[in-house]
Structures are given as C-alpha cells and as structure tokens.
Amino acid sequence: MGQKLQFFVAGLGRFGKSVAVTLEKMGYDVMAMDIDEDVVQDLADTLGYVVCADCSDEKNLSAIGAGNADVAVVSVGELSASLMTTLLLKEMGVKKIVVKALDPLHGKMLQKIGADKVIYSEKEMGVRVAHNLISPGIVDYIEMENNITILSIHVPEDWIGKSILDIDIRKKYNITVVAIKRKGEMYVNPHPDMQLASDDMLIILGDSESVKRVTASLEQ
Structure with a gap:
C-alpha cells in the first residue's frame, strides 16, 4: 500500500x-x-x-x-x-x-x-x-443492516484477465460478486468462469471487514 x-x-x-x-x-x-x-x-x-x-x-x-x-x-x-x-x-x-x-x-x-x-x-x-x-477504484459504497456492505468497484489491476474462479474471490476475500456491469450490460450472478475485463464494474457483497480488505487492495 x-x-x-x-x-x-x-x-x-x-x-x-x-x-x-x-x-x-x-x-x-x-x-x-x-x-x-x-x-x-x-x-x-x-x-x-x-x-x-x-x-x-x-x-x-x-x-x-x-x-x-x-x-x-x-x-x-x-x-x-x-x-x-x-x-x-x-x-x-x-x-x-x-x-x-x-x-x-x-x-x-x-x-x-x-x-x-x-x-x-x-x-x-x-x-x-x-x-x-479513499480510492479511485471505489465507485459506490452502501452500508446495510447487520454489518453487510454493497460496494461497486472498478476491477483491481491484478484481477484483469482472470475469472472469478481463478481469483477465488469468495474464499480469499470472503465476498460475493453479485453482478458485473460490462459495456452497459448487467450480468447478475455471473458465471465463475467469466473473465474480468479492465473496464468492468463489479458489484460485490460482504461483511464490513471483508470489504475493507478489498478496499485496501484498491489503494495499492
């Protein structure tokens, strides 16, 4: 960082x-x-x-x-x-x-x-x-009840060209990618094999601590 x-x-x-x-x-x-x-x-x-x-x-x-x-x-x-x-x-x-x-x-x-x-x-x-x-990679941030956060982010540089499965997002970061916005199209519940592009927008869901870890990676 x-x-x-x-x-x-x-x-x-x-x-x-x-x-x-x-x-x-x-x-x-x-x-x-x-x-x-x-x-x-x-x-x-x-x-x-x-x-x-x-x-x-x-x-x-x-x-x-x-x-x-x-x-x-x-x-x-x-x-x-x-x-x-x-x-x-x-x-x-x-x-x-x-x-x-x-x-x-x-x-x-x-x-x-x-x-x-x-x-x-x-x-x-x-x-x-x-x-x-705190980071140009964060597009939007919404805190919900029960310590749950929804975050819209640009794709981190080291995720580009990899699939959700390759990155092992759920296990590594304890978050879920609920949708990917690509060229005006919204892909809800995207397939794990879907490769991430540099201009994609990710909508992720997770507890506050897990989201902080992702936020930290965007500041690097």
Whole structure:
C-alpha cells in the first residue's frame, strides 16, 4: 500500500462531521475546521486535529496545513465562504476538492473555480462519500443492516484477465460478486468462469471487514 492519504474537512455540520469521523475511524489523517466553537469542542476527543477558525481565511488554512491535504471536503453552509474556501484550497494545490453545494447555481460556480466533485444532497451521506474518497477504484459504497456492505468497484489491476474462479474471490476475500456491469450490460450472478475485463464494474457483497480488505487492495 502506498502512502496514507491526508484529508482536510472544512465545515463540521451533519455532512462534514460524518465524513471527518468516518475517515478518522478508518485510520486516515484528518484535519478539520469549523467556525463554531461548540462544534469543535464536541469533536475534540473524536478527531485528532480539529480547530475553531474561519476556513475562508487563507491564514487559517495555511496554519492548519490544509494545502498539504490530498483531498479536501468543503461543507460550509454559507455561499461566499464555500466559494472562497474552495478557491483558496485550489490555489494551495490540493489535489482533489469535494464540495457540498447549496443549489445547482452554487454547484456551477464551484465547478468554474475548480471543484473536482460537487455534491448536492444530504442523501449522499458522509459515510458513503468518505469511502468513495479513499480510492479511485471505489465507485459506490452502501452500508446495510447487520454489518453487510454493497460496494461497486472498478476491477483491481491484478484481477484483469482472470475469472472469478481463478481469483477465488469468495474464499480469499470472503465476498460475493453479485453482478458485473460490462459495456452497459448487467450480468447478475455471473458465471465463475467469466473473465474480468479492465473496464468492468463489479458489484460485490460482504461483511464490513471483508470489504475493507478489498478496499485496501484498491489503494495499492
């Protein structure tokens, strides 16, 4: 596995808090900032590095080291502060910036100034987004009840050209490939002899710990 990703989260409302706490629990380095002192105090024991400051002020972003983040998540509830924070992070050289937009017009503005991903709805919950952020191989992530997770992923490089049977996915990873999406076609309950292609999308099912192992392989 390569060097561990570093994250910066600006704004710790429901969405931002969910992203930050999920990433922290997964063992990633998280820097977080919110202007509300009570919010920061509540998270002081949960997050390793959280400060009370205005994230739309360049001096504050520099002080926390936001420019060193691989990924920044901006979840600020005020339009001008959201735009300014995004612009400053872009100028600081953050590789990937994900921003929660207040409405479609806000989203268009964010894209114009360099946001890499714009999220419009609370339905795209922080836990889900956090898992999407840790690896470009993860397309979607849904946690269900009873510790079961459904994950959509690009085919790992070392699986290309091999069949499900060759890889021994169920035994090695304790997961099940429930479907393969290939060139617009969905193959549900695919045959074990089906060889995986580089542009396939896999929909897998498993318990959370097993899914974590697959996620780790995608980060390599």
